[in-house]
Amino acid sequence: xxxxxxxxxxxxxxxAPPEGEPVDxxxxxxxxxxxxxxxxxxxHTHLDFRGGWVTVGIRDALDAAEAVGxxxxxxxxxxxQSSRFAVEAAAAxxxxxxxxxxxxxxxxxLAERGELAxxxxxxxxxxxxxxxxxxxxxxxxxxRTGPEGRAVQRESFxxxxxxxxxxxxxxxxxxxxxxxxxxDVLTSGVQLPDRVVFHCFSGDAELAxxxxxxxxxxxxxxxxxxxxxxxxxxxxxxxxxxxxxxxTDAPYLTPHPYRGRPNAAYMIPYTVRxxxxxLDRDLAEWCTILADxxxxxxxxx
Numbered sequence: 001x002x003x004x005x006x007x008x009x010x011x012x013x014x015x016a017p018p019e020g021e022p023v024d025x026x027x028x029x030x031x032x033x034x035x036x037x038x039x040x041x042x043x044h045t046h047l048d049f050r051g052g053w054v055t056v057g058i059r060d061a062l063d064a065a066e067a068v069g070x071x072x073x074x075x076x077x078x079x080x081q082s083s084r085f086a087v088e089a090a091a092a093x094x095x096x097x098x099x100x101x102x103x104x105x106x107x108x109x110l111a112e113r114g115e116l117a118x119x120x121x122x123x124x125x126x127x128x129x130x131x132x133x134x135x136x137x138x139x140x141x142x143x144r145t146g147p148e149g150r151a152v153q154r155e156s157f158x159x160x161x162x163x164x165x166x167x168x169x170x171x172x173x174x175x176x177x178x179x180x181x182x183x184d185v186l187t188s189g190v191q192l193p194d195r196v197v198f199h200c201f202s203g204d205a206e207l208a209x210x211x212x213x214x215x216x217x218x219x220x221x222x223x224x225x226x227x228x229x230x231x232x233x234x235x236x237x238x239x240x241x242x243x244x245x246x247x248t249d250a251p252y253l254t255p256h257p258y259r260g261r262p263n264a265a266y267m268i269p270y271t272v273r274x275x276x277x278x279l280d281r282d283l284a285e286w287c288t289i290l291a292d293x294x295x296x297x298x299x300x301x
Contacts, residue, residue, distance in 0.1 A: 051251025051262030136172020
């Protein structure tokens with residue numbers, strides 16, 4: 001598998017735009033942060049999604065992350081094609097682990113074409129790979145999918161839950177505007193995997209308390225650094241520190257002060273530093289907690 005590298009070395013602070021396109025600072029990658037004192041992996045990223053002016057190769061992206069104390073990442077699939085990519089990428093570079101799934105927003109169209117069962121079967125097969133440590137991102141999304149698609153989203157969510165539990169993988173949940181129904185599924189009596197992760201945690205303090213009660217992990221992205229994210233920041237204060245993870249969801253959700261520009265795994269230190277300040281914790285101690293929790297959920301890279 002080719003890693004598709006275009007630029008040599010670490011991610012630069014800016015790229016020249018393609019010929020004929022106007023200069024747009026928002027398409028330039030932000031500068032690299034100061035390295036973390038203790039290495040912390042990114043537990044949710046999309047290296048196959050283009051974020052800036054150019055395509056950044058797997059090796060270059062991971063080299064840039066490693067240089068600032070982000071030793072690896074979980075490459076997450078959203079459909080069959082990206083899940084295959086996640087497995088291939090994790091097999092090609094030991095700094096990557098893989099997660100595989102069908103995104104809830106894609107499920108209604110798959111069902112309409114009669115392709116959902118076959119797609120779930122392939123996700124199940126991919127989930128058996130040794131480098132796959134999670135099934136995700138799966139769940140419910142009521143922001144982009146209307147009421148007509150909710151039943152089939154739930155059906156797919158339950159199928160992914162079964163795969164994760166049977167194969168002994170963690171579960172990465174995509175939950176957007178659907179907190180109550182996600183909790184309802186998880187508490188409906190179905191067998192759950194040992195490790196349940198709310199990817200890009202978007203709930204409030206009350207959802208954090210529910211996660212604490214059930215031992216569900218909460219993965220915070222760059223959104224927690226946004227000035228208007230008071231509910232998220234309150235949730236972080238309530239969350240059991242041993243259940244907290246950190247992610248980029250790159251190339252999206254770039255942390256303050258670079259909101260709106262492309263995100264990448266090397267940006268994790270910005271979010272980790274904000275979290276430590278918000279929690280009034282020593283940075284090295286906080287990094288150690290995050291790193292230990294990441295290993296508990298996904299194992300060693």
